[in-house]
Amino acid sequence: MDTLEISSSNHYYYTMTNETAIDALLAFDFTEIEARIYCFLLEESPATGYRISHAIGKASANTYKALTALEQKGAIIVESGENRLCRATPPDELLAALSKGFESNRDRAKAELAALNLQTEDHRVYQLTTVEQVFARAQAMLESAEEIAIFDIMPGPAQRLEAGVLAARKRDVEIMAVLYEPNEVFDTETCLVTPSADRVRSIWPGQQLNLVVDARQTLMAFLSEDCTRVIQAVWTNSSYLSLLNYNFMSSEATALHYRSIASEPIGEKNAFWHLSLTQSKPPGLVDFLSVHAGAETDILNDDED
Numbered sequence: 001m002d003t004l005e006i007s008s009s010n011h012y013y014y015t016m017t018n019e020t021a022i023d024a025l026l027a028f029d030f031t032e033i034e035a036r037i038y039c040f041l042l043e044e045s046p047a048t049g050y051r052i053s054h055a056i057g058k059a060s061a062n063t064y065k066a067l068t069a070l071e072q073k074g075a076i077i078v079e080s081g082e083n084r085l086c087r088a089t090p091p092d093e094l095l096a097a098l099s100k101g102f103e104s105n106r107d108r109a110k111a112e113l114a115a116l117n118l119q120t121e122d123h124r125v126y127q128l129t130t131v132e133q134v135f136a137r138a139q140a141m142l143e144s145a146e147e148i149a150i151f152d153i154m155p156g157p158a159q160r161l162e163a164g165v166l167a168a169r170k171r172d173v174e175i176m177a178v179l180y181e182p183n184e185v186f187d188t189e190t191c192l193v194t195p196s197a198d199r200v201r202s203i204w205p206g207q208q209l210n211l212v213v214d215a216r217q218t219l220m221a222f223l224s225e226d227c228t229r230v231i232q233a234v235w236t237n238s239s240y241l242s243l244l245n246y247n248f249m250s251s252e253a254t255a256l257h258y259r260s261i262a263s264e265p266i267g268e269k270n271a272f273w274h275l276s277l278t279q280s281k282p283p284g285l286v287d288f289l290s291v292h293a294g295a296e297t298d299i300l301n302d303d304e305d
Helices: 019-026 032-044 049-056 060-073 091-116 131-144 155-160 162-170 197-203 239-260 283-292
Strands: 003-005 013-015 076-078 086-088 148-153 174-179 191-193 207-213 217-223 230-236
Touching: 019 032, 032 049, 032 060, 032 076, 032 086, 049 060, 060 076, 131 155, 131 162, 131 207, 131 217, 131 230, 148 155, 148 239, 155 162, 155 207, 155 217, 162 174, 174 239, 191 239, 207 239, 217 239
Parallel strands: 148 174, 174 191
Antiparallel strands: 003 013, 076 086, 148 207, 207 217, 217 230
């Protein structure tokens, strides 16, 4: 780290604090001067307000005002003697207190906002643009589920939502899912790994999360393969669209169930088999793959189910 000389009558010296540490504190509602004081005191405790103001190059009045705020935050402790020496609270202790304070404020805000949040049906379809939005919305949907949640979900999103699914199951919410690899959390009678999983995963240029809850809300999200980027995601609480998606997704899962217990494999003589997405190869699928995977149309030329 660089050493900077601060011009003053006493020519104090101090080691410049890593700016990333200061930026980290700004996220906890510290002002810039508060963050600089705290970081300085981590290296130079104890120190008087006068010494601190000269070391960080700030006016004494602003420094003492910031010290009062830091003491109220629990970020520093101040000697009761005449010199009023200041010492930084250890980072682990400070962060624990900030976390507890945040949780308390979050719970209070949640209760107050819930009283204002009158849920009414909205026929609009809304875009979700970040991965955080997608998973937060999916988690909120699971928390609001009363009877049933139906998924068509690939491995990455399934892992991210395991805690939410477990919590829903503990409330006796029925979970139905079409999966693309086994997952212990989704291990119920109504959760099935599609026989076409390997085929679909080899073709599909990302990971999908489709969820409908109680036929009231629908979320459809297409994410990058590493689940760090949203390619397209929408949410709606339109009852009509949610009912349609509920019927489609439950029918798909039911069809997979009967297919799994059929005495004979479904093959070329089955007319419906030829109309499946990866067998019929409609133009929209070819267009989609060419845009998102750079795939040639012959990627679907094989005849496996």
